[in-house]
Amino acid sequence: MRSSKVIGICISIALLTGCGAPTATTPTAVPPAATAVVPTVAATVAPTDAPISTAPVPTNAPTAIATDAPVATAAIVPTPTFAPPGVDDKAIGEAAMTESQQAYADVPTVVGVIGSEGDYAAALAAPFKQRPQFVYLKRSGSGWETLFIGATPSGQQLASLGVPESLMSANDRYAVMDALVAQLQDERGEGVGGYLTVTGVAGDYARAEFAPIDPMVRDGFTSYLKRENDVWTQLSAGTAFFPEDLEKLGVPEELWTQANQ
Numbered sequence: 001m002r003s004s005k006v007i008g009i010c011i012s013i014a015l016l017t018g019c020g021a022p023t024a025t026t027p028t029a030v031p032p033a034a035t036a037v038v039p040t041v042a043a044t045v046a047p048t049d050a051p052i053s054t055a056p057v058p059t060n061a062p063t064a065i066a067t068d069a070p071v072a073t074a075a076i077v078p079t080p081t082f083a084p085p086g087v088d089d090k091a092i093g094e095a096a097m098t099e100s101q102q103a104y105a106d107v108p109t110v111v112g113v114i115g116s117e118g119d120y121a122a123a124l125a126a127p128f129k130q131r132p133q134f135v136y137l138k139r140s141g142s143g144w145e146t147l148f149i150g151a152t153p154s155g156q157q158l159a160s161l162g163v164p165e166s167l168m169s170a171n172d173r174y175a176v177m178d179a180l181v182a183q184l185q186d187e188r189g190e191g192v193g194g195y196l197t198v199t200g201v202a203g204d205y206a207r208a209e210f211a212p213i214d215p216m217v218r219d220g221f222t223s224y225l226k227r228e229n230d231v232w233t234q235l236s237a238g239t240a241f242f243p244e245d246l247e248k249l250g251v252p253e254e255l256w257t258q259a260n261q
Helices: 002-017 089-103 155-160 172-184 243-249
Strands: 109-117 120-127 133-140 143-150 194-202 205-212 221-228 231-238
Touching (some): 089 120, 089 133, 089 194, 109 172, 172 194, 172 205, 172 221, 172 231, 221 243, 231 243
Parallel strands (some): 109 194
Antiparallel strands (some): 109 120
16 A cells, blocks of 8 residues: 555656656757867967967978077078179070070070170070070160170170170189089080079189079079189089088188179
């Protein structure tokens, strides 16, 4: 009799409170706070009071130097762009390139500015598998016109054109260009097209830069050369140099980063 009363009480309580009822038949509303919500900025935004890491990021790139690395190990990265010492050299080089390609269309050609004085300029154009040519130009308005192009100009001929004597004789810039052109346009290769610039000469050392017309075909580079017995020989070429390596080669510090005439 007692058990019947207990069962009756339980049934009554179950009807009121759900005691003993299967949980699946009475779903319980889940508060919104109980749902798993992943903050969209959790992975990218740090707390404002979080310490900022100052540890250097390791890398194998020669130009990325940790902030606490010794200065002596920092790499010098010359940018091989056509930016010669003379303010007009870019326009002179482009005019000489245009003139040379009129005679040698579609032939890879290297052009370098030998020098300029007043309204006159001299450049060297070296088409692949052809004799290098001297190009003498004169300023005309905002551009440059060609006075002479050929392999063997005479002093008398150039003088009649008004070319200053300083542009008639070979100088260090020409000698350095001539040595590098022989390598760039080696007939055993495929030839290259671009601009060659001697950015500095100090004693028997020189620095030059080559900027290709099409960087997708060939990379630009910086070259260091040394003169021995009036012959310029390349010491090293590349896009990045460490000061200690240049010092071992004997390259004057003034040629490491700064151009000079």
